[in-house]
Amino acid sequence: MHVTGFMTPATKVFSCFDDSPIDRALTLMLNEKISSVVVINRENQAVGIVTKTDLASSYHRGIDLQQPVSQIMSSELYTVRETDSRDTVADLFQKKHINHAVVLNNEGIFVGLVSSWDVAAECARDAKAWPWIRSDDGRIHA
Template identity: 30%
Template sequence: MVSKVRFLITKNPLTIDKGATIKQAVDIMSSNNVGSLAIMEDGKLKGIVTERDVIKAISKGISTSETVEKIGTLGNLITVNEDDSVFIAAEKMGKYNIRHLIVLGNDGNFIGIISIRDIIREKQVLNALSQTTEEEWTGSD
């Protein structure tokens, strides 16, 4: 049985309103031990801001009093459907070099965010990894 993305969503999605500050985003992420927030406007998904976005912003000297949309990704979001397999989610994360994916329900509405951490905790993924030899991992014979 292939695991579906919907089963990886373990928390209610955490969001932040467009116009909120980077500092507010950091406070929410820190207090909830998460690495991303969905950026919302009038109840609709507009983007995502991640811990990587915050680190890059700080390294560029961007003030934490700036708004999240200045550093987050707006539009053209990389998403998965709740019925997609965990493999598809992992493949997208690898292809786009990202750690968080927006999950959309079958109706196209935002229902959550999954992280690479969620994927590596998934039982079938761990079982597959445990059955892989070191030679298969490294490509050596």
């Protein structure tokens, strides 16, 4: 199964600008019950990610929630291609000890976000399909 079959498409990914207050990312995560927010610049390019861990760390350090989100975001974005397999993504997560990766198309354009939860859910769907196989589009074949 390719990443496009189980990622969150860019149109449904919650994001905020790099100069938005930290409180904006926190509010998005709480209201939408999500674990990360992609940070974009004014040219709509993904430049970072803020996770629950980043927020907990900033709380621990006493950072003012009105500071720009760029102060706490992880700017080292890990990326995968939309044609990468589930196992390729799982290997990246395991090797880098991360839970999120930005999905890019062949032109390097941001097309989605994939999380460790997405990979786990995809594994569960494969397990339920047994003894049949699933194709790259997610369909079950006998």
